[in-house]
Amino acid sequence: MANNPDKIKEARYFSHDSNARIDDKILALRMKHGWAGYGLFWAIIEKLRESTDYTYPKDYEIIAYDLRSDTGIIKSIIEDFGLFEISDKQNIFFSKSLFRRMAVMDDKKTKKQL
Secondary structure, X not given: OOXXXXXXXXXXXXXXXXXXXXXXXXXXXXXXXXXXXXXXXHHHHHHHXXXXXXXXXXXXXXXXXXXOOOHHHHHHHHXXXXXXEEEOOOOEEEOHHHHHHHHHHHHHHHHHHX
């Protein structure tokens, strides 16, 4: 992967709304955790994007360490604002919005390969 600049660029891309900051759920997040919480939210989305199935293990300590943040804040961002779906059975979380956006991209990529 490191030798293919196109693959690296593709792996980092995902779309998001330019007005995401004013979504009601995001406003609630910002009210509680400020702009730092908003930045952590996007870092978590990026972690999900980097995963092959766009999910991530519900291990808040690992995520907090990776993002150099507090475990309680990470847990709050993931659980308190309706921004993520949690599967306790599989011990993972994900974003329905990211799933939808990546499905469009993945579909285009599949059609290109045909």
